[in-house]
Amino acid sequence: MERGRSALGPALELVHTGRAPTRAVLTAELGVTRATAGVVAAELETLGLIRVDSRPTAAAGAQGRPSHRLAIDPDGPVALAAQVHADGFRAALVGLGGRTVATAPGAMSVPADPVHVLTAVVEAGAELLRRTGRRCLGAGLAVPSAVAEPEGAALNPLHVAWPAGAPVREIFAERVREAGVLGPAGTPVTAFTGNDINLAALAEHRHGAGRGSRDLLCVATGHRGVGGALVLDGRLHSGSSGLALEVGHLTVNPEGRPCYCGSRGCLDVEADPLAFLTAAGRDAGPEVSLLRQAADLLRTEYGDPAVRAATGQLIDRLGLGLAGLVNILNPDRIILGGLHRELLAADPDRLRAVVADRSLWGRSGGVPILPCTLDHNSLVGAAELAWQPVLDDPLGALAGQREKRA
Amino acid sequence: MERGRSALGPALELVHTGRAPTRAVLTAELGVTRATAGVVAAELETLGLIRVDSRPTAAAGAQGRPSHRLAIDPDGPVALAAQVHADGFRAALVGLGGRTVATAPGAMSVPADPVHVLTAVVEAGAELLRRTGRRCLGAGLAVPSAVAEPEGAALNPLHVAWPAGAPVREIFAERVREAGVLGPAGTPVTAFTGNDINLAALAEHRHGAGRGSRDLLCVATGHRGVGGALVLDGRLHSGSSGLALEVGHLTVNPEGRPCYCGSRGCLDVEADPLAFLTAAGRDAGPEVSLLRQAADLLRTEYGDPAVRAATGQLIDRLGLGLAGLVNILNPDRIILGGLHRELLAADPDRLRAVVADRSLWGRSGGVPILPCTLDHNSLVGAAELAWQPVLDDPLGALAGQREKRA
DNA sequence: CGTATTTTGTTCAGGCTCGGCACAAAGCCA
């Protein structure tokens, strides 16, 4: 067995998340000696995961010997990332560092059963792998539904018209096997599956607006309804059976309309794209997704008094929901996606004021509220699932079979 | 430096929480060899923390060589635990394993400022230390208020009539210094402070009804209002600034009475002891705490139709609140304290049915709901805070100054 | 312009901890 270092995983994670640009910072962040950091970096380079600049780079106005930059190897291995959403699907190859290497969108006829859709998206991914000739170390899938653990069943994949309880992880894994997507050991790569908003939050935490946060709350709308996610200490918190952060049924309007959950005035029916269109007095057309329609309306017709009033109303409802979550979770940062991101952009002060006003203690209400920054963050997050074993034990993941226990 | 083993902390934690009754199980739980487990146990014994039975104990009907039992040394060091509540205060010495070695209650004239109360309770604890001659390794304080991190300020210590924002951790630490409570290094022991329900949850997780849970939710009433706590992977989750699980303002009755928070029908005013007395048509007397009055009424007059009706109503409200928390946190167990514990005892099926019915997915609604089992669990939890450094690094904590970094 | 200083990176020796193995101990079972 080659000599493997137990600090290998943490070191790779630091480079992966862009927190270790040089060996000197790596030394500090890992809390080890320069000697160790040097060996670790060399090891990661021989594994083909990172690259050490051959030419030194001097920091501006800094004394001392200039350092060599560390970066994820742009020609390194990739993860196969897949996403299914209301308008179709998308496959991509994502490298370490969250860089999308190749991508392929696809359309979908609406009553499409999960096996067909996942076959198509995995096939698109496999085609990308063939075209680029990249090594693949894992596969991840993002679905617009709560995913029950540990089985990986999609409980409410309504936007994609799948049957409730569809065993998506199993289907996805089966399609990956079938498509012959092999890892270094010559066996099919492991296939992971998660909720799209959860994965978006994970991606934003590692590579986007959530970098450095310890208690990150992410709230977003998709096509219909409202979803949430929580990243604690760098790990997704999805609860004991994957069903945490189902935030859609917080009461945000005691006099609001009845919800299918039995209560009334739930966030799900008071702050989603359909609620916005209704509040603005528009009819929803069938051609594109409700999210697209709502976002377009908000961006192009904000001058219209009805649109402006609807925006204010939804901001107030959303703010109430966020304040409720702040009282329960006390995050250090909030990231908004989908229509909520547009609402934030339209009137950030109003949203922040509502949250601060309705949180119990001013201090926790002063939490920063930011928009998502990554494109296709659910795809990047799906890749993060696949990268996790590599980050936990680079040697084991690349050797494929010969393992070591920390 | 003596030879210190990095597995020392995990091993002590296993014995502390009663999950390692013998060296054989310790071996399995730590995932090390018998050789290592043996050395670790010997080391912990020479440190005076645990005791290894000299006589072997045969498990009933088991083959093979009988094992020697491991147990926390009953004469080992203690932590000074202190609690302040609506009716007075209490000091105690708590050993590893959550065993209360000595305790001393105290009364309090109601408008008592924090310095006086904490001086009294620390003095009572110091007296216990003098009487018993125990070594003390740390001090912990439980207060009926949210405690803001990192300063340790009590934000709403209403039940004890303290000023909002009182720097209780600082005051407590100062009193501990003043009382001359010294640790092994000859310096004053570290003083920790936390919210009482948080600490109760921590204690129940380590020694009570929460043992073995990975996502533990605890909800309880004190004198007034409703509090919550969350223990994730064995660590208290109190949010980025200590203000998580302020669950009192979940809406549980859209037609309910207005709350001081600006909303209406909040859990805080719909499911606390005063709400129960009011719903049962009783007037609150001033002599004892509202919790006591409500619990007595529920236990002694459950035959009274008004009391029974009030019980049902509060169970429904509480169930709605718990369902909301289940949708957000997806815990694997719920523990109830205070009046909520009595409500659960009165009609467990009704409460479980409401939670299951109003959680989004039947499976997460099927979470077990259990009553608290420990006496004075906030005190035991306060001691847990003080034990944490010892569990993290037994050698460092006992040496007092000579440290090692894992 | 040459030397001192600062920071980065490498090589080597030594030490600490743990795993693996052999062996011993202490009870059931036949």
Added chain:
DNA sequence: TGGCTTTGTGCCGAGCCTGAACAAAATACG
């Protein structure tokens, strides 16, 4: 009494890391 099974201990070697000495590459300064 002689296996069998489980528990506990002693010893050696492997792996990983620290510390120190050395080397390299830039800036600072007289």
